[in-house]
Every structure is written in C-alpha cells, then in structure tokens.
Amino acid sequence: MTGKRPLVAVLTGAGISTDSGIPDYRGPQGLWQRDPSAQETVTIGPYLASGEVRRRAWLMRREAGAVGARPNAGHRALAELEHAGVPVRVLTQNVDGLHQAAGLPARKVVELHGTATEVQCVRCRTTGPMAGALERVAAGEDDPACEQCGGVLRPRTVMFGEALDERVLQQADTIAKNCQVFLAVGSSLQVHPAALLPRIALERGARLIVVNGEPTPYDEAAHEVVRTPISQALPELVARLVDGDLSEA
The missing domain is CATH 3.30.1600.10 (SIR2/SIRT2 'Small Domain')
Structure with missing residues (x-):
C-alpha cells in the first residue's frame, strides 16, 4: 500500500473480552x-x-477473575494493526485493560468508562x-x-449514575470525527454517549463496520456487518486493513 494510511477508530465493548473469560452484560x-x-x-x-x-x-x-484475564486473538489483532504501521485509536467501553496488555500503547487507548485494574x-x-x-x-x-x-x-x-469524564469524551469525539474507518466491535451500541460515536464518524464520511453477534441499531447504516465470532473476525479485518482494502467508504 502506498500513500497516507487511513486513521482507524475502533470502539470495543464487552463482546471482545468474552473469549478472555470476562462475561458480557447485555447479551x-x-x-x-x-x-x-x-x-x-x-x-x-x-x-x-x-x-x-x-x-x-x-x-x-x-x-x-478479570484481574487474571489475558488478551485474546481479538485484542492481539488490534495490537498487530498498530504494529503494522496503520494509525489506530481504540475507544473502549471495557475496563479490563486487555488492549494495553495485548501490546497497544496506552496513549492509543481511550478508556471511556475508566479502569477496573x-x-x-x-x-x-x-x-x-x-x-x-x-x-x-x-x-x-x-x-x-x-x-x-x-x-x-x-x-x-465510571459507574451507572455517574457522568463520563468530559476530557475523555472530547478525545473520543475528535477521533471519531477524523477517522476514515470506524469499527464497532462487540458493543450493543445502546449505551450513550459512546453509542453516538459511530454516528459522528458516519456523518464525517467514515466507513462503518459493525462486528457483533447480535443486531445493533447501526446495522442498517453500516457499510459492513460481521456476525463471525470476534476472535476470528478481527484478525481477518486487520489483514484487510493492512492491505488497504477497507479505506474506501
């Protein structure tokens, strides 16, 4: 691939960590x-x-057992995307720290709901x-x-009944506005304000790919919907991103 690589934003929810033994909430x-x-x-x-x-x-x-959980193939795939030189920022609803444990630099992970570590x-x-x-x-x-x-x-x-950190939200908003590809992975896309991020990306012309086992409110608007298990789907999507196959909306 030649030329400037697109910025890839990845919103991750509980579904990406279930293969690490951490149960989701709404599934x-x-x-x-x-x-x-x-x-x-x-x-x-x-x-x-x-x-x-x-x-x-x-x-x-x-x-x-969240403290002892280990990254799975989905987490590792996103770290490999960064290691391949593709600009990537992960906006995670999870609090398990597994993206950083997989090798993503902490500065490239925006923890929307804080950390349970x-x-x-x-x-x-x-x-x-x-x-x-x-x-x-x-x-x-x-x-x-x-x-x-x-x-x-x-x-x-950030517990229910508490507001998200405004600085964190602003950082996530800026990333969503400036990415060319937006992956929504393992999230119900029902919890606000995180659920607004795919819409922000779409309005700025980004390509939206939803990877989730259950339907989401964004499926009809997405350019691609993947129902394959996340630990299988993400390595395949990362390979396509590295090859430049997903940069055109």
Whole structure:
C-alpha cells in the first residue's frame, strides 16, 4: 500500500473480552440476563449506600477473575494493526485493560468508562491496584476499606449514575470525527454517549463496520456487518486493513 494510511477508530465493548473469560452484560447469556439485581453492584448510589451491595460487588469481582484475564486473538489483532504501521485509536467501553496488555500503547487507548485494574477511595482519593484489594477479600475482608483513611473503596471506573469524564469524551469525539474507518466491535451500541460515536464518524464520511453477534441499531447504516465470532473476525479485518482494502467508504 502506498500513500497516507487511513486513521482507524475502533470502539470495543464487552463482546471482545468474552473469549478472555470476562462475561458480557447485555447479551443473551449476559450477567444481567442471569441476575438482573447485579446491576446495582455497578450503580453508584446503591454501591455507596449499602455495605451488602459492596460485599456482593467484591465477591463478583473476585469470582469474575478479570484481574487474571489475558488478551485474546481479538485484542492481539488490534495490537498487530498498530504494529503494522496503520494509525489506530481504540475507544473502549471495557475496563479490563486487555488492549494495553495485548501490546497497544496506552496513549492509543481511550478508556471511556475508566479502569477496573485500580481502586480509589471515595473519601481521600488514594488509588491502588485492584489486585491488592482482591487479595484482602481472599484473606477474609468482605468489604475492604481504604488503608489510608478507612473510606469506601471503589473501582476506578465510571459507574451507572455517574457522568463520563468530559476530557475523555472530547478525545473520543475528535477521533471519531477524523477517522476514515470506524469499527464497532462487540458493543450493543445502546449505551450513550459512546453509542453516538459511530454516528459522528458516519456523518464525517467514515466507513462503518459493525462486528457483533447480535443486531445493533447501526446495522442498517453500516457499510459492513460481521456476525463471525470476534476472535476470528478481527484478525481477518486487520489483514484487510493492512492491505488497504477497507479505506474506501
């Protein structure tokens, strides 16, 4: 391929991480389908108000095994795209840190909903590793408090009931406006404001490709819809992007 390579923006949702053993939320087998009450464990009001909700949340974090999860073929494919010299920015709704673990530079990953790899005290704002807090849970603390001030510990994520960081949103908006190819991967495209990003890209003339096992609100507007499992689909799409086959909308 000759000439300037197109900027590729990739919005990733929970579906890209299910092959790493991290369950999604809204899919047919998603966590909230199996246990609708689980949503309060990631909702800021109930989380702060109820020790019981926090205890359930810590137990779910420990059982989910997200801290020990490893990148899968989908994450690795996006890292390979960057290594091949294609300009790429990942806008992720996930909080698992697997894009960076796969080899994508942190500066090329926009974490729309924060990160679950760290915890933060709601009182003194001290941060620390999630792995350390989970070790305390394993040792018998069912609701570990901040070791500095005794305040409530929470993951450094954006919970339901909280607004996204405006600086992060602005960064994502700029990327969506300037990309030539927009991949929406493993996302229901129903959670706003992240769900607006494909529309922004389309309005600026980008080519939209949706990779998701279930229908999304953008399927009819997309230039291509892929139902193949993500760990298979992304390596194939990356090969086409490297060859320059997807730059024309």
